[in-house]
Amino acid sequence: MCLAVIGKVESIEYPFATVDFRGTKKRIRIDLIDDLKIGEYVLVHVGFAIQKVDSREVEEYDKVWSDVISNLQL
Amino acid sequence: MRAKVISTLAEEIKEEMDGFDEIKIMHLCGTHEDTITRYNLRSLLPKNLKLLSGPGCPVCIIPDYDLQLVFHLIKSSNIIFTTFGDMARVPFEGKSLFYFKSKGYDIKIVYSIFDALEIAKISDKPVVHFGIGFETTMPSTALAILDGIENFYVFSSHRFFVPAVEHLLSANIKIDGFINPGHVSTIVGVRAYEKLNKIPQVIAGFEPEDVMLAIYQLVKAIKNGENKVFNEYKRAVKYEGNLKAQEAMNEVFRRQSWEWRGLGVVKNSGGKIRKKYEDFDALKAFEDVFTDFEVKEDSKKRACRCGDVLKGLIEPSDCPLFMKACNPKNPVGPCMVSVEGACNIWARLG
Ligand code: SF4
Numbered sequence: 375m376c377l378a379v380i381g382k383v384e385s386i387e388y389p390f391a392t393v394d395f396r397g398t399k400k401r402i403r404i405d406l407i408d409d410l411k412i413g414e415y416v417l418v419h420v421g422f423a424i425q426k427v428d429s430r431e432v433e434e435y436d437k438v439w440s441d442v443i444s445n446l447q448l
Numbered sequence: 449m450r451a452k453v454i455s456t457l458a459e460e461i462k463e464e465m466d467g468f469d470e471i472k473i474m475h476l477c478g479t480h481e482d483t484i485t486r487y488n489l490r491s492l493l494p495k496n497l498k499l500l501s502g503p504g505c506p507v508c509i510i511p512d513y514d515l516q517l518v519f520h521l522i523k524s525s526n527i528i529f530t531t532f533g534d535m536a537r538v539p540f541e542g543k544s545l546f547y548f549k550s551k552g553y554d555i556k557i558v559y560s561i562f563d564a565l566e567i568a569k570i571s572d573k574p575v576v577h578f579g580i581g582f583e584t585t586m587p588s589t590a591l592a593i594l595d596g597i598e599n600f601y602v603f604s605s606h607r608f609f610v611p612a613v614e615h616l617l618s619a620n621i622k623i624d625g626f627i628n629p630g631h632v633s634t635i636v637g638v639r640a641y642e643k644l645n646k647i648p649q650v651i652a653g654f655e656p657e658d659v660m661l662a663i664y665q666l667v668k669a670i671k672n673g674e675n676k677v678f679n680e681y682k683r684a685v686k687y688e689g690n691l692k693a694q695e696a697m698n699e700v701f702r703r704q705s706w707e708w709r710g711l712g713v714v715k716n717s718g719g720k721i722r723k724k725y726e727d728f729d730a731l732k733a734f735e736d737v738f739t740d741f742e743v744k745e746d747s748k749k750r751a752c753r754c755g756d757v758l759k760g761l762i763e764p765s766d767c768p769l770f771m772k773a774c775n776p777k778n779p780v781g782p783c784m785v786s787v788e789g790a791c792n793i794w795a796r797l798g
Binding site: 378403405406407408417419420421422424425426427428431432436439440442443446 | 453457
């Protein structure tokens with residue numbers, strides 16, 4: 375039950391939002407997050423968003439990790 | 449890409465550990481155990497690096513005492529009881545919430561506490577929700593209580609996790625570094641662990657590359673004696689955490705010293721519903737029901753070593769019942785019930 379999943383905010387009807395989890399859409403509560411905008415990513419746990427997630431790290435995942443690796447090997 | 453990142457990190461860890469004494473790292477989250485076992489990460493680590501599983505499964509750490517109170521409440525009152533599915537399978541004397549459901553008690557499995565609220569809104573009966581989980585879940589329970597639905601109550605078995613980290617540090621267990629739970633940390637932030645600076649800690653995400661990077665960072669910090677908190681999971685964890693969630697949680701819950709399976713009483717770890725909200729506290733609202741409550745010991749769990757698994761003292765396969773008398777179909781202890789319990793994860797993925 376501690377599992378949480380990252381999804382993208384599709385629409386907002388405060389305190390709810392429709393969040394897309396790779397094709398599966400779910401209505402979740404967002405009243406613990408400030409200034410949430412459509413298109414942002416959230417971490418969702420038992421039906422509510424617990425934190426925003428940096429979109430660059432989601433969308434450019436491979437680039438972020440190849441940077442990590444090259445920094446290690448400097 | 450993923451395979452390359454993981455193998456590079458594995459090589460770097462091996463290099464760092466070469467000729468070094470044994471290091472014990474404990475992770476504190478069931479989801480980390482899932483990642484570690486699913487991707488077989490232990491097999492990529494050198495022999496002198498031990499990766500232990502800690503008390504990070506919220507279902508597993510709830511002691512039988514709470515379970516007995518809940519069963520007593522269900523048997524002695526006319527309520528709808530809502531719970532997460534994992535919790536419904538934990539047995540006491542061979543009986544679980546699923547057992548009571550099969551006997552006709554009104555027990556409903558929900559995905560979110562808000563589903564329980566919806567049930568309360570359309571029901572004439574009192575609805576009691578089994579509040580379980582750490583700081584990750586407590587804010588949602590707090591919001592549900594703050595919604596103020598009249599026939600909605602919470603049986604709080606919530607536990608604050610950070611005090612358990614402190615407890616482990618003062619217990620007589622050799623641990624050189626912690627992988628801190630990612631989701632709890634999204635709420636409490638990096639800041640919550642800073643005072644616990646006895647050993648290095650890394651807050652980590654849940655991809656296998658996150659866990660490997662966290663191990664690498666820990667090994668380096670252990671070698672350099674840097675007893676700090678590192679944040680590997682920057683994409684979701686902020687220094688101060690989620691302040692709004694903390695505010696809701698602290699508004700509704702106060703801290704009491706409560707028991708954990710395996711750890712015993714952990715100071716200031718219990719999520720007690722504040723007096724201000726006692727109308728929503730099942731223990732208070734149904735207090736008459738508990739006057740004839742008596743605590744028992746579950747003789748069926750006598751040989752279960754779940755408590756030692758939660759302290760990282762043994763691995764699931766060290767338990768003599770593992771995959772014999774105790775398996776995912778017939779679990780003896782909660783560590784075999786919950787999908788986040790180490791015994792269950794080893795049984796399914798190991
Ligand atoms: S294998 Fe079963 S009996 Fe053994 S410690 Fe795990 S849950 Fe308990």
